[in-house]
Amino acid sequence: MIKLHDLYFKPFISEEEIDTAVQKMVDGIAEDLGDEVPVFIGILNGSFMLVSDFVKKYPKPCEVTFIKLASYEGVKSTEDIQRLIGLTQDLTGRTVVILEDIIDSGNTLAEVHRIFKNENVKQLLIATLFFKPEAYKKDFKLHYVGMEIPDKFIVGYGLDYNGLGRDLPNVYQLKTTQHMTNLVLFGPPGAGKGTQANFLKEKYDLIHISTGDVFRFNIKNETALGMLAKSYMDKGELVPDQVTIDMLSKEVEKNAGAKGFIFDGFPRTNAQAKALDVLMESKDSQIDAMVALEVDDEVLVNRLLERGKTSGRTDDADESIIRNRISLYYKKTAVLKNYYMDQDKYFGVDGVGSIEEITERLSKVIDNL
Ligand code: IMP
Ligand code: MG
Numbered sequence: 148m149i150k151l152h153d154l155y156f157k158p159f160i161s162e163e164e165i166d167t168a169v170q171k172m173v174d175g176i177a178e179d180l181g182d183e184v185p186v187f188i189g190i191l192n193g194s195f196m197l198v199s200d201f202v203k204k205y206p207k208p209c210e211v212t213f214i215k216l217a218s219y220e221g222v223k224s225t226e227d228i229q230r231l232i233g234l235t236q237d238l239t240g241r242t243v244v245i246l247e248d249i250i251d252s253g254n255t256l257a258e259v260h261r262i263f264k265n266e267n268v269k270q271l272l273i274a275t276l277f278f279k280p281e282a283y284k285k286d287f288k289l290h291y292v293g294m295e296i297p298d299k300f301i302v303g304y305g306l307d308y309n310g311l312g313r314d315l316p317n318v319y320q321l322k323t324t325q326h327m328t329n330l331v332l333f334g335p336p337g338a339g340k341g342t343q344a345n346f347l348k349e350k351y352d353l354i355h356i357s358t359g360d361v362f363r364f365n366i367k368n369e370t371a372l373g374m375l376a377k378s379y380m381d382k383g384e385l386v387p388d389q390v391t392i393d394m395l396s397k398e399v400e401k402n403a404g405a406k407g408f409i410f411d412g413f414p415r416t417n418a419q420a421k422a423l424d425v426l427m428e429s430k431d432s433q434i435d436a437m438v439a440l441e442v443d444d445e446v447l448v449n450r451l452l453e454r455g456k457t458s459g460r461t462d463d464a465d466e467s468i469i470r471n472r473i474s475l476y477y478k479k480t481a482v483l484k485n486y487y488m489d490q491d492k493y494f495g496v497d498g499v500g501s502i503e504e505i506t507e508r509l510s511k512v513i514d515n516l
Contacts, residue, residue, distance in 0.1 A: 149319055151311040155326050156302055156319035157431065160294070165276070165304055165317065168293035169197065172274055173204040175291050176244060184208050185242045185272075188234075190255065191215040192313065193248035196305040197276050201246060212236060214262070216255055239267045247275040248305045251298075253285030260287060277301070277318075299323075322431040328353065328407035328516055329427060331414065331487070334440030335476040336469070337447040337454070338498045339505065343440065344409050346506045351513060354402045358412035361394050362386075372397070392422045399430055410434075415479060420486045435516045437487035438509060439480075440498030447473055 149156050176185070184207075189198035191213050202211050214234060243266075245259055256273065263271050274291035281298040300321040302312030312319070328351060334340040348355045365373030372394050376386045391413065399408065414420040427433050442450075448469050455463030462468055487493040494512045498505055 148322070149312075149315075150326075151302060151308045154308060155322045156308075156312075157322050158317065159301060159320035160296075160304075160318035162317045164294075166200070168276060169200050170204060172276070172291045172293050173201060173206070176272070176274060177206050180207075180242060180244075182207065183242050184210065185244050186210045186212065186236070186238060187244050187246050189213045189246045190248070190259070193305045193307070194246050196313070197248050198246050216258055234262075234266070238263075240269050242270050242272065243268045244272045244274055247273070249277040249279070249301075250275040250289065251279050251282045253283050253287065256287050257285055276304075277306075324403065324431045327405065327432045328513065329410070329432060329434050330407070330513070331410045331420075331423075331434055331437040331483075332439075333437060333480060333483070334498060335442060335447055336472050337451040338440035338442045339502070340411065340440060342502060343505060343509060344411055346502070347509060347513070348409060350506070350510065352406045353409050354398075354405045354407070355409045355411060356395060356398050356413075358391065358395070358410070361398055362391075365394055388416075388419050388422050391419070392426055395423070396426055396429075399426070407435075414483060417482050417486055420483055434487075434492065436492050436494050436512065437483065438494050438496060438512055439484065440505070441495045442498040444470070444473055446499055 148158075187198065187202060187205075187209055189195065189211070192215070195213075198211065198213070202209060212234070243263065245256075247255070250256055250273075259273075260271070272290045273287065274293075275289060276293040278289060278292045278295050279298045280295055300308070301318050302308050302321075303315035303318040305313050306318070307313045308321075330347075330353070332340055332344055332347075334343075344355050344357075347353060362373075362376060366377050367373070372390060376390050376394070379386045379390070395410075395413065399405075402408070410423070414423050424434060448466060451463045451469045452466065454460070462472070484493055496505070496508045496512060500508075
């Protein structure tokens with residue numbers, strides 16, 4: 148992922164794929180033109196990289212020149228296209244091939260046609276490396292297209308966002324969701340997860356997604372997914388991961404503008420962790436860290452026994468039940484710890500101390516992500 152000015156972009160087209168597309172254009176044009184010496188005209192600024200690579204690959208003699216037009220400010224097409232640097236060369240009777248980096252609305256292309264109308268060329272051929280069919284509003288024929296791409300803003304390989312990105316050898320696409328910080332929060336029973344989640348969500352403006360709450364909400368409101376989940380639970384079966392993921396996906400969508408999420412109670416298995424990665428990826432985002440509160444067993448047992456005295460929770464009253472819950476937690480989460488460790492995303496945080504101290508330790512991790 149890269150950041151240009153205020154926006155984030157993700158890798159989209161590799162150098163190798165670009166190379167293949169350029170080669171395809173070269174082959175097509177060389178074959179069609181035979182021994183005729185064409186004049187390749189690049190439209191600056193965006194086409195400089197394409198033209199350079201293109202003519203190096205072109206197998207026969209050719210001429211190369213550039214003209215400069217401007218059509219874009221920021222990421223929006225503007226209607227007022229100007230011819231900035233004109234043609235100085237006589238093109239009468241010549242085969243001219245326009246080399247464009249990208250054709251979007253086709254406004255620039257209309258201008259090119261207007262400019263060349265009076266040049267008495269033998270033929271005017273249009274070649275573009277990238278073409279956005281969904282954005283194209285004109286009828287001009289495109290003779291050679293390297294690659295069709297969706298109507299999303301891209302940078303790299305000559306293309307810029309407000310001046311930046313032209314130098315990149317591969318192409319990046321604007322992310323549909325801008326940068327989020329997404330955490331998986333972990334901790335054994337009694338570690339103070341709920342308390343810390345509340346502080347973190349305030350401090351970093353994150354949405355806390357407690358899987359248990361999401362389940363209860365869906366079942367209580369009898370949503371389609373809630374009913375589906377309930378049908379499994381009523382049969383005493385585990386709710387399939389996909390149902391849970393679909394519920395979480397809805398939660399993420401509900402909060403599309405969020406600065407990030409704290410996932411609590413999910414994932415619990417390797418498969419779920421993978422599914423969560425796929426979900427975040429589909430939202431153009433990612434899990435940044437698994438943050439686990441680490442608290443010594445004896446401290447946990449004492450904390451829970453204390454809590455049991457006032458809360459009346461029966462599972463907090465019996466020491467052997469408590470110890471069993473804790474050991475179960477470690478058994479179940481060991482695989483997840485490994486999963487995130489393998490990606491350098493596991494952060495264990497000392498969960499013993501005052502609430503403020505622990506929040507401070509967690510903040511240090513998050514601030515460094
Ligand atoms: P059109 O006139 O709308 O066809 O757009 C052509 C010009 O707009 C290109 O030469 C680029 O300068 C710019 N442009 C269009 N789409 C993109 C993009 O996705 N990224 C960067 N520049 C673009
Ligand atoms: Mg251009």
